[in-house]
Amino acid sequence: MESSKWLAAVASIWIQCSSGASYAFGIYSPVLKSTQFYDQSTLDTVSVFKDIGANAGILSGLLYTAVAAKPSSGRGRFSFLHGGPWIVHLAGAIQCFAGYFFMWLAVTGTINRPPVTVMSLFMFIAAHAQTFLNTANVVAAVQNFPDHSGTIVGIMKVCCELRAKSTLR
Numbered sequence: 001m002e003s004s005k006w007l008a009a010v011a012s013i014w015i016q017c018s019s020g021a022s023y024a025f026g027i028y029s030p031v032l033k034s035t036q037f038y039d040q041s042t043l044d045t046v047s048v049f050k051d052i053g054a055n056a057g058i059l060s061g062l063l064y065t066a067v068a069a070k071p072s073s074g075r076g077r078f079s080f081l082h083g084g085p086w087i088v089h090l091a092g093a094i095q096c097f098a099g100y101f102f103m104w105l106a107v108t109g110t111i112n113r114p115p116v117t118v119m120s121l122f123m124f125i126a127a128h129a130q131t132f133l134n135t136a137n138v139v140a141a142v143q144n145f146p147d148h149s150g151t152i153v154g155i156m157k158v159c160c161e162l163r164a165k166s167t168l169r
Contacts, residue, residue: 092132099126
């Protein structure tokens with residue numbers, strides 16, 4: 001059991017370090033701006049939805065609470081949902097893929113240029129995925145290391161900061 005919590009911590013650190021595409025917005029925003037014929041104000045609107053998505057984590061917390069709690073009865077109607085943080089990770093991965101995939105389709109011209117509101121929705125969904133990954137990683141780490149919860153949260157958040165700084169270089 002001891003090795004599995006360390007394996008989970010290492011996996012969480014890797015997820016934290018690699019899941020921050022919204023931090024790299026400054027890298028891909030010029031392509032978004034030029035292919036979608038946005039002016040700076042329109043690009044700023046899309047960026048605001050990125051920020052809202054990345055910081056609105058209530059749904060990820062509710063999902064984690066619903067699926068990671070120990071089932072009270074042996075066989076409930078929704079017992080298949082009990083699976084821990086991997087379900088929250090899956091929800092985040094699906095959102096991340098869907099949001100960035102549709103943005104990529106628009107940028108490459110595979111789909112017609114979507115209205116700004118739709119592109120903002122794509123950006124919101126993609127950035128909102130971070131909250132699911134962060135919630136699953138941090139809460140699982142705190143549960144695995146209850147005597148060192150402050151330290152493990154610090155490690156997870158440092159990974160977020162390193163990820164942000166490395167994409168800005």
